[in-house]
Amino acid sequence: MKNAKRRMGTLLVVLTLVGSGGLLMLTAGQGAAKEQGDDKLRADILSIDELKEFGPLTQPPVVFLHDKHTAALGKQKQFYQKECGTCHLSSKEGTMYLGYQRDDTPLSGDKLKDTFHNNCIKCHMDMSAAGVKSGPTDVQCKGCHNGKPDVASNWQPIVVDKRLHFRHAVTQEKAENKCGACHHVADEATGKAVAVNKPEQVAGACVYCHTETGSVVAGRKPEKIRSLRLAAHGECVTCHRSVAASGGKDVATGPATCAGCHGPLDQKAIAETSLKKIPAGADLRIKRGQPDFAMIRPAAVADPVVGADGKPVKPYGMPPVPFDHKYHESKNETCVSCHHASLTSCAAKCHTVAGSKEGGFVTLEAAMHKVDAGQSCAGCHATVQKKPECAGCHAQMKKGVGDIGQCGSCHAKPADNLEKAAADFMNSSDKDAAALAPALAEKLLSGKRQATATFAVEDIPETVTMASLSKDYEPSVLPHRKIVLSLVGGMKDSKLAGAFHETDAAVCQGCHHMSPATKTPPRCGNCHPATEGMAASPRPDLRSAYHLQCMGCHTAMGISGKVVDKAPGAKPIPLSTDCSGCHAAKKK
Known part of the structure; x- marks a missing residue:
């Protein structure tokens, strides 16, 4: 080449076609354009509005269809001798400038306007004089400066x-x-x-x-x-x-x-x-010396850390986090998904334990736990939890990292045979820690579950009958076992779910949310009163609890009369608003 x-x-990299001045993509009016045909939705719409840098525009911006012009000129070789060079200049090295008929040197407002008018209009007039269909000429200002274009952008x-x-x-x-x-x-x-x-x-x-x-x-x-x-x-x-x-x-x-x-x-x-x-099984990993496994330690013990206020930062007292870097690479399309500013370690310069200017003083602890940041560990996991197969349970759970019982899912407490190795890692210098980290992380992760599991099928009740509120309706029979197995089946290929559903009872916690993790959780009525009392209470009454839990799950999972069991005569899962799907009319 x-x-x-x-x-x-x-x-x-994600290419965003928005620059400082110059040609910007239009994004408004897409809904109306969809009804007008595919030619009205385009990815080549540019708005020539550069003169706004010099004051208010006296004419609406020019809506320019780039690909349409390229195709039209391509059919008329006498007006298209230099391909892209018809409109764009190139550097000595051959790199094309994006500015119209100019390089990157800034122009005054008058010169910029003259550049467009003299060249665009001249081209239109030359083509018109040759009997070729062209764009507007100098007497048709509104032909270019149209404030209400009939096209909209589908640019991505x-x-x-x-x-x-x-x-x-x-x-x-x-x-x-x-x-x-x-x-x-x-x-x-x-x-x-x-x-x-x-x-x-x-x-x-x-x-x-x-x-x-x-x-x-x-x-x-x-x-x-x-x-x-x-x-x-x-x-x-x-x-x-x-x-x-x-x-x-x-x-x-x-x-x-x-x-x-x-x-x-x-x-x-x-x-x-x-x-x-791409051949099946091809290694798509971009290899540049990164480790397969890494360790994230809350604070270095060997060298005291000083915060932005000049005071020592106390160690958090949490075990380090073993991190399967290679696995996470396979689950992301780009390194930028996590390394949003550089490919160095998150804690190297930016998100240090104490916080640094380079990282906007966002500490390592905050960077890893920000639920609303897609680059953080907690934020990425929260995004996964929004998937339909996960949302039924997680949409109703407390948002954020507040349950200290979950900390051990990442901050792995080392087994007895690894306690010394983990202590040596925590007390080592940064240089020595980097050498110790890969082997230690791999050993700590070796005991993690690879897939979500629950109790044996015979230990899961096939149905659960809810009859305590059957005054106006027949008792509601819940296909309990089918629901549990369906939830587990939806997570069977998720290593992330396996790592966080560490016990057989973890899946049960989605419904039995405040109960001990056990094979025989207490009845819902043990906590939720059958009737709503006069005193304020954070616990809804039993009927509200059932509706919030069941209907909320169906809504979050996007259930719309789906048939999960393919056996003949199987009934679809009721809609979240379908009363008769759960309640049969009371027999008189």
């Missing part, structure tokens, strides 16, 4: 996940510097991009340096780092086009249109192609 060393791909961000990364890596397999085809670092002296040639030299995802709006690095050349939008489009699209040009029509290459990357149907096609082209 020509100029491969200067290409920068989109490894493990694109994720270069592990499968897409694998496909890119395979194409570079024989290259001398396959990582450098996409990855580079900035040379401190010259400011130029230098390709990396080993996985461990890769700084990480593009978004770590190329932020959404670009960034300024004092004392380093270049001081201004391009935004993610500029870097990704300038490099990736240029690379895709150069590969296609060098190999002819039969060479497989990536898309070079807006819809090709950001259109929902095109993204679906990319995902399906990845599944077909």
Whole structure:
């Protein structure tokens, strides 16, 4: 591939096409557009509104359909001699600039307006004079400046996940510097991009340096780092086009249109192609020297830790957390899912025990337990709990990390034969701890359950009859065993569920929420009174408790008359609002 060393791909990054000024994607009015046909929902809609940086706009922004213009010009070779170069300039190295008819040098408002008017209108007029259908000319301002466009965006961000990364890596397999085809670092002296040639030299995802709006690095050349939008489009699209040009029509290459990357149907096609082209059982892991197992210790004991206030940070007194890094890699599409700022250890510089400026003073404890943060352990697990097979129980449980009884699920108390090894790890220096961690973590995790289990089938009551409130209806017969086995079956492939449902009675706690974890929990009526009393109480009466528990579970799991048992004559699970599904009318 020509100029491969200067290409920068989109490894493990979500491309968000929003920059500081320039061309922005439209997102409003999608509902109305869906009724007007597929051509009204597009992924190539750009809004030319750059003049707003210089004051209020005197005309509505121009709604520009990028792919439509590309396709139209492609049919008229006399007006399309330089392909993308018709509208976009390129650097000496061949990288395409995204700005229209200009490089990255800022222009004044008047010059920017003249650039668009002189070039766009001239192109339209030239095509019109040649008898070719064209866009509006200079006497049709509203033809371009239309405040009420009849199109809406279905643009979606694109994720270069592990499968897409694998496909890119395979194409570079024989290259001398396959990582450098996409990855580079900035040379401190010259400011130029230098390709990396080993996985461990890769700084990480593009978004770590190329932020959404670009960034300024004092004392380093270049001081201004391009935004993610500029870097990704300038490099990736240029690379895709150069590969296609060098190999002819039969060479497989990536898309070079807006819809090709950001259109929902095109993204679906990319995902399906990845599944077909990647061999079964292929190792998708991006290897760059990361450990298979790691240990997270609440606080270092060997070296006293000082907080931001200058006072020593007391150890939490919690056992360390063994972490199966390799398994978690397999469950996430990108490293950015957890390593949102860099590929270093969370506690290395950012989320230290005491908190640091680099991490916004978010401590390690807070970073791991924030339920509303998708990158944290607790936050990621909470997201999994929203799946239908889990939500029936977890949607009704207390939100947050408040039950200290759950701490032992992660903070594993070492067995007798590992107590010394765990103590040595906790009391070692950071350097020694890093060497001890992998082997210790693997041993501590070896005793964890791999799958959710419960009591033997014969020990689970087949039905439970709720008759204490059968004044107006016949007693409700609960298919107890079927429900329990269905819940366990829904979690059979989840190692996460297995690790947290550590006892046979754990699944029972979803309904018997305040009862001891036992094979014979007490009746609901032992805690919930049969009738609502006059005094305020945190416990609902029995009828309310049944309805909140049963109906809440059905609603959270999205049950809508589903038949779980496929046997002939099997009844569907009642809807959460279907009274007759649970209660037969009282016989008179």
